[in-house]
Amino acid sequence: MLYTNIIRNTYYDSLTLMRLSSNLSSLKGVKQAAVMMGTKLNKEFLKDANLISDEVLQASPSDVCICIEVEDNSFVKSVSETIDDFFNNMHSQKDVIRRPRSISKAMDNMPDANLAVISVPGIYAAEEAKKALRAGLNVFLFSDNVSLDDELMLKQEAEKNDLICMGPDCGTGIINGVALGFANKVHRGNIGIVGASGTGIQEITVLIHGLGEGISHAIGTGGRDLKKPVNAISALTALKSLKDDEKTKVIVFVSKPPDKEIEEKVLMELSKCGKPVIVLFLGSNPPNELPQNIHWAKNMEDVAKCAVALLKDEEIPPYSIEDGINKIEKSRIKDEIEKLDKNQTFLRGLYSGGTLCDEAIFILAEMFSEIWSGHNVGSGVKELENPFASVGHSLIDMGEDIFTRGKPHPMIDYGTRISRMLDEAEDEEVAVILLDVVIGYGSHPNPKEILIPTIKKIRESGKQSNRYVSIVASVCGTDIDPQNLEEQTKALEQEGVLVFSSNAKAAYAAGLIANKAL
Amino acid sequence: MKFDETLNNDLKIIAAGIDSFAEDLTEQGVDVINVDWQPPASGNPELISLLQKLQNK
Numbered sequence: 001m002l003y004t005n006i007i008r009n010t011y012y013d014s015l016t017l018m019r020l021s022s023n024l025s026s027l028k029g030v031k032q033a034a035v036m037m038g039t040k041l042n043k044e045f046l047k048d049a050n051l052i053s054d055e056v057l058q059a060s061p062s063d064v065c066i067c068i069e070v071e072d073n074s075f076v077k078s079v080s081e082t083i084d085d086f087f088n089n090m091h092s093q094k095d096v097i098r099r100p101r102s103i104s105k106a107m108d109n110m111p112d113a114n115l116a117v118i119s120v121p122g123i124y125a126a127e128e129a130k131k132a133l134r135a136g137l138n139v140f141l142f143s144d145n146v147s148l149d150d151e152l153m154l155k156q157e158a159e160k161n162d163l164i165c166m167g168p169d170c171g172t173g174i175i176n177g178v179a180l181g182f183a184n185k186v187h188r189g190n191i192g193i194v195g196a197s198g199t200g201i202q203e204i205t206v207l208i209h210g211l212g213e214g215i216s217h218a219i220g221t222g223g224r225d226l227k228k229p230v231n232a233i234s235a236l237t238a239l240k241s242l243k244d245d246e247k248t249k250v251i252v253f254v255s256k257p258p259d260k261e262i263e264e265k266v267l268m269e270l271s272k273c274g275k276p277v278i279v280l281f282l283g284s285n286p287p288n289e290l291p292q293n294i295h296w297a298k299n300m301e302d303v304a305k306c307a308v309a310l311l312k313d314e315e316i317p318p319y320s321i322e323d324g325i326n327k328i329e330k331s332r333i334k335d336e337i338e339k340l341d342k343n344q345t346f347l348r349g350l351y352s353g354g355t356l357c358d359e360a361i362f363i364l365a366e367m368f369s370e371i372w373s374g375h376n377v378g379s380g381v382k383e384l385e386n387p388f389a390s391v392g393h394s395l396i397d398m399g400e401d402i403f404t405r406g407k408p409h410p411m412i413d414y415g416t417r418i419s420r421m422l423d424e425a426e427d428e429e430v431a432v433i434l435l436d437v438v439i440g441y442g443s444h445p446n447p448k449e450i451l452i453p454t455i456k457k458i459r460e461s462g463k464q465s466n467r468y469v470s471i472v473a474s475v476c477g478t479d480i481d482p483q484n485l486e487e488q489t490k491a492l493e494q495e496g497v498l499v500f501s502s503n504a505k506a507a508y509a510a511g512l513i514a515n516k517a518l
Numbered sequence: 519m520k521f522d523e524t525l526n527n528d529l530k531i532i533a534a535g536i537d538s539f540a541e542d543l544t545e546q547g548v549d550v551i552n553v554d555w556q557p558p559a560s561g562n563p564e565l566i567s568l569l570q571k572l573q574n575k
Contacts, residue, residue, distance in 0.1 A: 011556045013536045039561065061561025099554035106532045106551040113551070114519040114527060117543070119535030120555055123563075127570065128534055128555075137532065138521050142539070162520040178529050178548050181539060217525055241522040441542040 003076055004053045005083060007064040011037065014121070017064065018408040020086050022415070024068055027082060029075030033068040034406055037061055039121070045406045103131050117180060119143055125168060126150035133157045133165065140180050141167030141222070148229055151222070155233040164237045167222040171198030174205065174218040181220075182411060184440035185480045189214020191307045192248035194238040196221045196255035199353030199438060200282070200300060202476050203503055204252060206440075206485075207304035209478045210501065213311055216247040226258035232266055239266075243273040250311045251277045252303055256358070257284035270294055276310040278303050282355065283362045283379050299359055301502040321363065321508040330518060332498055333509055336432075337516045339468040344431035347514035348424040349395035349507070350417050352410035353476065356436045357397040360507035367511040368393050375400050390424060393514065395434070411443045414450040425458040425469045432470040434510040436503055439477035439488060446483055448491035455495045470513050472498045474506035 017035040024033035034051050036042040038059030046052045051067035059065050068079055100106040107113060116132035118125060122145025129139045133154065141154070146168035158165040166173055166180075172195070173180035177188045184202055186209035193215065195201040201218050208215060219238035226232050235253075242248045251273060258266065258281065270277045271291030278295045280303050286296035295316060297303040302319045309316050325333075347364065351357035358377055365371045365381055374387035374396035387396055387403075396403075398410040398417050410417045417435075424430050437447050444450065455471060462468050473492060477485040489499045500506040512518055519527065531550040533540040540552035559565035 009560065015536045015538055037557075037561070061563075062557050099552060101554050101556065103532055103534055103553060106553050110530055110532060110549070110551050112519075113530045113532050114524045115529050115531045117531055117533040117535075117539055119533075119539055121557070124557060124566075127558075132532070136519065138519070138524055142535065162522070164521040176525065176527070176529055178543065178546055180543075237521060241525055244522055245525050441546075442539070 001070055001072060002051065002053055003068045003070050003079060004055045005066040005080070006038075006055050006059050007066070009062050010064055011062060012064060013119070015408065015412070016090070018413065020066075020083070022408065022413055023082055023086060024066075024079060025415075027075070027078055029071045030079065031069040031071060033066075035064065035066045036406065037121075038063040038065045039123075042406070049406065103128060103137075104135060107135050113137055115140060115175070117142070119181075122146055122168075126154060129154050129165060129168075130157065133161065133163055136161070136163070138163045139165045139167070140173055140220075141165060141170055142181050143167070144169040148224065151224060152230055155225075155230060159233050159237060164219070164234055164241075166220045166234060169224070170220040170222045172201045172218065173220045174201075174215055176217065179441045182438070182440065182442035183218070184209070184476070184478050185482070186478055187214030188216070190216055190247055190249040190311055191252060192216045192242040192245060192250070193218040193252040193254065194221065194235055194242065195219070195253070196223050196225050196235065197282075197355040199436075199476065200254045200280075200355035202353070202438060202440065203300045203356060203359075204254060204303050204307075206476055206478050207301055207502060208307060211304060211308045213308050216245060217242065223256070226255050226262050226266070228259045228262060232258070232262050235266060236269060239269055239273065243275065249275065250307050251275050252280075252307050253277060254280045254300070254303065255282070256355075257281045263287075267291065267294065278306045278310070282358055283377065299363065299504045300355075301504040321504050324502075324505055325509065329498075329500070329509065333512050334518050336470040336498065336513050337518065340431050340470065340513075340516065341467060343429055344467070344469075345514060345516075346390075346427070346429045347393045347432050347434060347510050348390050348427075348430055349434040349510070350420055350424070351395065351397050351436050352399055352417065353436050353438050354397045354399055356438075356476065356503045357395055359503055360434065361395050363504055363507045364393065364395070364511050367508075367515060371395065374398075374402075390427070396420070411438045414444060414447065418450065418454045421454055422457060425461065428467065430469055431516075432472055432510045432513045434506060435471065435473040436506075437473055437475045437477075437488060437492070439475060439483040439485065440481045443483070448488050452491060452495055455492075455497065459496070470498070470510075471496070472500070472506050472510040472513065474500045474503045476503065
């Protein structure tokens with residue numbers, strides 16, 4: 001039966017509502033639950049999920065719709081108590097001081113504000129960002145679903161006033177040591193990053209931190225900035241600022257391959273910046289001639305190592321993933337291979353970070369003749385017709401829209417990934433499951449709590465069928481992140497997971513295991 | 519404040535949207551005001567478009 005509860009004229013952000021939805025979904029007797037604002041798009045989702053009712057159809061975009069399918073009437077009491085507890089708890093945590101209702105009202109209380117962090121739903125985001133820019137604020141725009149025209153308008157408005165609009169769809173930033181959105185807590189230092197890639201910035205910053213150096217600023221631009229219509233407006237503003245920034249001694253530039261014309265423009269600017277630069281256009285080859293100050297990196301681990309070497313004025317060490325895998329790791333890989341049956345040959349990568357997934361795909365594409373991806377990455381990698389069902393060696397970015405419609409991102413909620421892990425482990429041809437575990441601000445507060453019981457289940461089921469599935473992971477995080485890198489790593493290792501210090505190494509090791517060749 | 523100047527100053531942030539982002543900033547010791555944001559015109563698209571036209575006049 002369907003249980004519906006509408007809370008009129010009350011707005012809660014999508015993360016808050018998804019948290020309630022997760023709590024409700026885990027209750028006994030609940031088949032499925034969705035909590036969303038009553039927008040047209042959300043109503044379509046609820047209709048598709050068979051959670052629609054007349055009350056929901058009549059709800060307005062400013063009403064919260066709580067839609068739950070329960071087994072029978074007897075479970076309604078616990079559902080309604082959970083809803084009450086959730087909102088009571090939220091209200092008791094809220095400030096007693098009245099919060100301003102708009103950015104301009106907030107400016108009255110903080111006239112020297114210099115940055116707006118905007119994460120309202122996409123349809124309202126451009127308008128709020130425009131107001132912030134016109135009030136003289138730089139903008140970190142996390143919201144997605146902003147039109148290309150609006151993105152261009154916002155970035156031109158920012159450029160005109162010597163401001164920056166990071167985003168739309170900007171997941172990560174570190175400005176003056178402050179982590180914005182999904183970002184890790186890292187040492188401050190002298191390496192500056194410009195990136196059109198959220199988890200790309202996260203992986204590079206944590207690897208630099210792990211090598212004992214730090215970040216001056218990491219400036220996200222949003223994924224479309226290096227596309228022709230936007231013309232790299234934010235990337236060029238960020239570059240100019242890092243060029244003039246005294247703290248920044250080395251510059252890193254990371255993104256998916258830009259449009260050719262934009263690539264030339266960016267490389268030209270980088271060549272004139274007067275500082276050593278490392279460029280990573282993931283999956284793309286360097287041009288025939290590179291300016292002298294630019295080093296072309298192979299992957300994110302290579303970026304971090306180069307940046308640190310250049311900062312220390314040392315010669316750039318030759319890089320190969322293979323050389324980075326130490327003796328103990330090699331022996332553990334060998335042990336894993338020995339535990340596998342003959343017919344276990346496939347690798348399944350289940351990712352929460354898009355750039356991490358792409359990096360793994362490009363590494364594994366050099367090891368296997370055929371790799372399947374859940375999304376289009378080009379470079380001859382085959383795209384799965386149905387991303388919900390793996391074939392051969394498959395790598396899936398579970399943060400893609402098709403997996404997150406009406407659900408929290410897999411960096412926050414492991415539900416979808418866990419259920420996919422269990423399914424993949426049941427496939428008799430699967431040798432190894434490859435994972436990224438992204439910690440830091442914004443991400444799940446304690447991934448090990450969720451992953452360990454799942455791994456135990458896989459191990460238990462393996463014992464019964466006399467089959468072992470290898471699990472390989474990298475944890476993208478630091479020792480000073482709220483979730484703590486060491487705690488997460490140790491817990492996973494105790495359950496037999498092979499944990500590597502970088503995504504590149506984890507992908508390579510998983511490839512060796514599936515290939516049964518060390 | 520110009521972006522290059524912002525890089526040399528403490529951040530003073532106005533946040534609108536996801537509450538946990540503002541909470542993370544507060545935890546980092548940043549000066550932040552979290553706007554109690556609500557969809558304009560109760561989320562009614564026609565009214566919003568009308569309001570925008572009026573504001574842009």
